[in-house]
Amino acid sequence: MKRIFWHLGTKEPDYLSLIESDSPFSLEDRTIDPRYCVMAEQVHADKLHFCTPLDSGSGFFGNPLIAGADALISDIKGQFLIVRSADCLPILLFDPDKYVVAAVHSGRAGTRANIVGKCIQAMVEHYTCNPQDIIAHVGAGICEEHYQVSPELYQDFNSALEAQGFCPCTNKVGHLNLRTTVFQQLIQSKLRFFNIENYHYCTFEQPDYFSYRRDQSANRQINVIGIIDE
Ligand SMILES: [Zn+2]
Numbered sequence: 604m605k606r607i608f609w610h611l612g613t614k615e616p617d618y619l620s621l622i623e624s625d626s627p628f629s630l631e632d633r634t635i636d637p638r639y640c641v642m643a644e645q646v647h648a649d650k651l652h653f654c655t656p657l658d659s660g661s662g663f664f665g666n667p668l669i670a671g672a673d674a675l676i677s678d679i680k681g682q683f684l685i686v687r688s689a690d691c692l693p694i695l696l697f698d699p700d701k702y703v704v705a706a707v708h709s710g711r712a713g714t715r716a717n718i719v720g721k722c723i724q725a726m727v728e729h730y731t732c733n734p735q736d737i738i739a740h741v742g743a744g745i746c747e748e749h750y751q752v753s754p755e756l757y758q759d760f761n762s763a764l765e766a767q768g769f770c771p772c773t774n775k776v777g778h779l780n781l782r783t784t785v786f787q788q789l790i791q792s793k794l795r796f797f798n799i800e801n802y803h804y805c806t807f808e809q810p811d812y813f814s815y816r817r818d819q820s821a822n823r824q825i826n827v828i829g830i831i832d833e
Contacts, residue, residue, distance in 0.1 A: 608827070630827060642687070649718040653677075653725070691744060691745075697828060709785055711781070741802065743809070750779050
């Protein structure tokens, strides 16, 4: 039976241990083999990558990450896309009708560039997905309260959003709210309100998560999505 597998990560299992061991790991109800996983470089830009079977194993066994990409899209059964996060928002998208999955890394720069909107557009154009069918899980990330930036970055982020027709939706001057911005981008991309699931955990506040701002951690939670047919 075909189904979508997805997992929003915490500190366990962590990214650094996974790439150190290069061994199968347990998630939810199954064991994931890194030979079938794909990881992107995540450079805080808005480049998408359409996965092929040859991409499996990227980021493991000394293989390079998918260069320059912050979003991965796949329709390959048995392949698992991984997005690493520690304050930035991990977004898992899937179309349960067409069986297409995507893993998106949306931090300040990616959100400013509407990477999730571009990813949905690519799912529509390249895989004939209907946005009304697409489901989005927006995982844990840093909240507005804990995400203060310089006046220059604040101004730049808000101007860029306004130019794209989005509302910065921040209650605190000098703070950014990635989650409310991404929510608007999902709605603008024509996802249905009830197909958007937000996990309102703040990585900075919650000890269960790695937070770059809190501990300058080099480690990351891993968020995984794939299509299973068995
Ligand atoms: Zn917080």
